[in-house]
Amino acid sequence: MEDTLPCSYSPLPNGPPTIEGPLDKRRPRKKATLIIFSGLLLLLLLALFVAITVGDYRNSHNVHENENDEALLATSEPSSVSIPSEPVHSVSRGVSVGVSEKSNRVFADHNAISYPWNNSMLSWQRTSFHFQPEKNWMNDPNGPMFYKGWYHFFYQYNPNGAVWGDIVWGHAVSTDLIHWLHLPLAMVADQWYDINGVWTGSATVLPNGEVVMLYTGSTNESVQVQNLAYPANLSDPLLINWVKYSDNPVLLPPPGINKNDFRDPTTAWYTSDGKWKFAIGSRVNTTGITLVYHTKDFKSYERLDGLLHSVPDTGMWECVDFYPVSKTAGKGLDTSITGPGVKHVMKTSLDNDRQDYYALGIYDEKTDTWVPDNPNIGIGIRYDYGIFYASKTFYDEQKERRVLWGWIGESDSEFADMKKGWASVQGIPRTVLLDTKTGSNLLQWPVEEVDSLRLSGKEFDKVEVKAGSVVPLDIVSATQLDIVAEFELDKEALERTAQSNVEFSCGNSQGAAQRGALGPFGLLVLADESLSEQTPVYFYIAKGTDGNLTTFFCVDQSRSSEATDVNKQIHGGFVPVLKDEKLSVRLLVDHSIVESFVQGGRTCITSRIYPTKAIYGAARLFLFNNATEATVTTSLKIWQMNSAFIHPFRAK
Amino acid sequence: MRTLVFIVLVYVVFQIIFLSSSQCARLSPNDDNLIEQTCKQTPNYNLCISSLKSDPKSATADVAGLALIMVNVLNTTTTQTLIHINSLLLQSQRNEVKEALLSCVDNYKIGVLTADVPVSIEALTKGNPKFADQGTQDAANESNSCEEGFSGNSPLTVENTNINNVAKVANAIVKLLL
Numbered sequence: 001m002e003d004t005l006p007c008s009y010s011p012l013p014n015g016p017p018t019i020e021g022p023l024d025k026r027r028p029r030k031k032a033t034l035i036i037f038s039g040l041l042l043l044l045l046l047a048l049f050v051a052i053t054v055g056d057y058r059n060s061h062n063v064h065e066n067e068n069d070e071a072l073l074a075t076s077e078p079s080s081v082s083i084p085s086e087p088v089h090s091v092s093r094g095v096s097v098g099v100s101e102k103s104n105r106v107f108a109d110h111n112a113i114s115y116p117w118n119n120s121m122l123s124w125q126r127t128s129f130h131f132q133p134e135k136n137w138m139n140d141p142n143g144p145m146f147y148k149g150w151y152h153f154f155y156q157y158n159p160n161g162a163v164w165g166d167i168v169w170g171h172a173v174s175t176d177l178i179h180w181l182h183l184p185l186a187m188v189a190d191q192w193y194d195i196n197g198v199w200t201g202s203a204t205v206l207p208n209g210e211v212v213m214l215y216t217g218s219t220n221e222s223v224q225v226q227n228l229a230y231p232a233n234l235s236d237p238l239l240i241n242w243v244k245y246s247d248n249p250v251l252l253p254p255p256g257i258n259k260n261d262f263r264d265p266t267t268a269w270y271t272s273d274g275k276w277k278f279a280i281g282s283r284v285n286t287t288g289i290t291l292v293y294h295t296k297d298f299k300s301y302e303r304l305d306g307l308l309h310s311v312p313d314t315g316m317w318e319c320v321d322f323y324p325v326s327k328t329a330g331k332g333l334d335t336s337i338t339g340p341g342v343k344h345v346m347k348t349s350l351d352n353d354r355q356d357y358y359a360l361g362i363y364d365e366k367t368d369t370w371v372p373d374n375p376n377i378g379i380g381i382r383y384d385y386g387i388f389y390a391s392k393t394f395y396d397e398q399k400e401r402r403v404l405w406g407w408i409g410e411s412d413s414e415f416a417d418m419k420k421g422w423a424s425v426q427g428i429p430r431t432v433l434l435d436t437k438t439g440s441n442l443l444q445w446p447v448e449e450v451d452s453l454r455l456s457g458k459e460f461d462k463v464e465v466k467a468g469s470v471v472p473l474d475i476v477s478a479t480q481l482d483i484v485a486e487f488e489l490d491k492e493a494l495e496r497t498a499q500s501n502v503e504f505s506c507g508n509s510q511g512a513a514q515r516g517a518l519g520p521f522g523l524l525v526l527a528d529e530s531l532s533e534q535t536p537v538y539f540y541i542a543k544g545t546d547g548n549l550t551t552f553f554c555v556d557q558s559r560s561s562e563a564t565d566v567n568k569q570i571h572g573g574f575v576p577v578l579k580d581e582k583l584s585v586r587l588l589v590d591h592s593i594v595e596s597f598v599q600g601g602r603t604c605i606t607s608r609i610y611p612t613k614a615i616y617g618a619a620r621l622f623l624f625n626n627a628t629e630a631t632v633t634t635s636l637k638i639w640q641m642n643s644a645f646i647h648p649f650r651a652k
Numbered sequence: 653m654r655t656l657v658f659i660v661l662v663y664v665v666f667q668i669i670f671l672s673s674s675q676c677a678r679l680s681p682n683d684d685n686l687i688e689q690t691c692k693q694t695p696n697y698n699l700c701i702s703s704l705k706s707d708p709k710s711a712t713a714d715v716a717g718l719a720l721i722m723v724n725v726l727n728t729t730t731t732q733t734l735i736h737i738n739s740l741l742l743q744s745q746r747n748e749v750k751e752a753l754l755s756c757v758d759n760y761k762i763g764v765l766t767a768d769v770p771v772s773i774e775a776l777t778k779g780n781p782k783f784a785d786q787g788t789q790d791a792a793n794e795s796n797s798c799e800e801g802f803s804g805n806s807p808l809t810v811e812n813t814n815i816n817n818v819a820k821v822a823n824a825i826v827k828l829l830l
Contacts, residue, residue: 116751116755161767162767163767163770163771163787164771164774164775164783164786165770165771165774196778197778197780199780218778218779218780222777222778222779224779259779260779260780315830316830351781351782351830352782352827352830354782413759413763413790413793413794413797414762414763414764414767414768414771414787414790414794415758415759415762415763415767415794415797417767418762418763418766418767419758419762564796564797564800565793565794565796565797
């Protein structure tokens with residue numbers, strides 16, 4: 001790196017010499033010369049001021065303009081620099097929403113010695129019944145759909161390594177959302193309009209059986225555009241080959257929208273005016289927004305004047321999703337359904353905190369407006385309090401359900417990802433329903449086909465766990481489990497516990513070591529015999545100043561591994577518990593992923609766990625109760641889970 | 653006489669204005685302002701300023717461009733540290749020190765140079781900055797891992813701290829894009 005100033009000193013401008021010369025001759029033609037030179041000086045001053053103000057624009061184009069206008073500012077610097085030329089974003093934002101408490105916490109860990117990963121530890125981390133490619137990097141779910149008897153799943157994939165980059169579309173099929181078969185890549189970056197990335201998109205299955213895929217391409221100039229693709233052969237149920245529309249892109253960023261803020265089109269829905277509509281997230285300054293486009297043929301589009309939704313200070317909205325849920329029937333709805341018995345979910349992924357949020361509201365298809373039920377909901381509530389991003393739903397017309405996919409990234413180091421040769425899994429597919437008991441949140445639950453993986457089961461009935469104790473659960477193995485557990489606290493403890501005005505949150509607590517009167521209690525998963533590694537998943541009940549109980553569910557990663565290069569945060573959130581409801585949780589443990597579904601799926605937490613000892617046969621499962629007052633009684637069913645044996649499709 | 657004095661004064665003022673603006677010959681002082689405004693939002697203002705200003709491209713860069721410059725500084729700093737580690741490995745070391753040094757090679761060569769830096773560059777140039785957020789955060793974590801491997805007797809504390817600081821500055825700039 002040079003130590004010199006950004007610009008070399010330029011030679012003295014021509015100004016002074018031309019002034020000095022005539023000044024020598026001022027005696028013979030004094031007054032006229034003086035007038036001329038004052039005029040010249042004024043002109044030069046003027047030109048300088050013009051140069052300074054014009055130089056506000058940082059476009060390289062305008063840089064060159066300055067050089068032409070401002071002859072005095074001659075420089076020997078090379079004139080062109082390959083910096084992407086785009087308008088400057090105002091740096092002085094009100095709230096720097098990107099720098100959150102949570103992100104700083106990742107830096108803060110300075111505990112034990114760094115642990116070297118060996119192949120045994122790393123290969124244990126691969127999941128058995130969650131979708132992941134055989135190797136390399138994966139991120140967003142793309143274009144999920146059901147077609148001719150097969151569930152299709154596409155995904156952002158890097159064919160060249162275990163980190164994000166060179167993104168193309170992977171593809172897999174399954175008849176049951178569990179046993180996946182890998183197919184060849186569906187789309188690669190082979191056109192100018194997606195050469196820098198075949199990014200996220202969604203499928204729309206038309207009533208006549210045609211399939212339309214809208215996806216974002218990053219062009220050769222890194223502009224985000226929307227493109228149309230469709231199956232090469234609709235009679236191939238595996239939809240192996242795809243064709244890109246010859247006149248792509250079908251949409252460019254509209255006026256007022258930055259070329260890097262226009263991506264992830266949704267599935268389209270059909271409205272009574274005979275048009276298809278889709279939504280796409282973006283932002284204006286720091287306000288996240290959802291745009292809507294209309295089309296009749298998926299080739300030409302009109303933009304809706306208004307916004308479907310917007311929330312200030314949220315930054316860029318990625319992977320927007322917009323879909324109906326029934327207010328009454330316990331089943332899913334086709335994306336185009338509207339009506340009085342229907343609410344619409346407006347979901348977004350926030351670029352700046354990598355979390356997914358949703359809000360419930362009413363959609364008026366005639367005016368294309370969506371109004372949230374709760375006007376103060378802002379961006380909404382989280383789908384999942386752990387690692388869960390870029391999620392996307394689709395309507396499964398075979399089983400009349402809406403199914404949710406979510407990208408579960410790694411929370412270990414890049415070095416470990418490179419060493420193990422892969423990164424990321426997909427969450428177990430979940431059905432999504434409106435919670436008719438609360439009316440204000442969704443319920444997410446693993447699809448019923450997961451139950452088909454259950455092998456031997458063991459029941460534990462009414463196990464009493466006294467305050468401050470740990471109870472081992474004698475099961476065959478503890479790395480592939482489906483656990484359904486119910487907990488009851490003794491009523492005395494609930495009543496006699498003092499009220500507290502201390503606010504509790506999982507993320508700001510000391511984890512399972514923080515003892516309260518009525519919690520924490522739950523299970524220790526992926527623990528070793530000596531409990532040197534353990535991942536507590538637990539309830540914590542707080543009694544507020546009004547005497548009311550507030551329930552939380554947390555997953556504590558702080559002692560999950562002796563390795564120091566893994567995430568040690570405590571994830572979790574509030575759980576709505578209605579009167580007379582028992583506390584219940586379903587856990588799916590699948591090697592390095594643990595998914596918790598609390599109170600029938602009102603609160604969900606997905607975690608990635610990377611033990612160094614509590615692996616293979618050394619992993620154990622315990623019940624624990626670290627409360628100071630309450631005795632907890634638990635009934636559990638624990639199943640060993642079979643592998644889904646996900647493998648490449650082999651033609652017979 | 654008075655008109656002559658007037659002209660000379662105007663000329664002197666003119667020269668002062670002109671010379672100070674020619675410090676950055678192509679553009680207006682507003683671009684120094686962008687660098688300063690950006691660096692104020694990082695945890696290490698001085699490191700940010702000196703790193704950015706030592707690259708001529710910073711004069712015409714937007715925030716994404718400044719982030720790219722910082723990632724480049726991360727790249728260079730990490731490379732220099734790897735060279736130092738290699739020279740330490742060539743000297744005789746106690747076993748636990750040698751193991752820790754080799755572990756650091758993993759952190760930096762594989763973690764930072766092969767993964768974090770290319771991912772961050774691609775993310776910034778293609779307009780998907782969250783992957784650069786992750787990449788620069790990971791780089792800071794890798795430097796922690798390296799340092800912790802020595803259990804207190806690290807020969808690389810200065811370098812590890814430096815990489816950590818550079819990574820955190822880069823991360824702060826990237827977060828401005830989210």
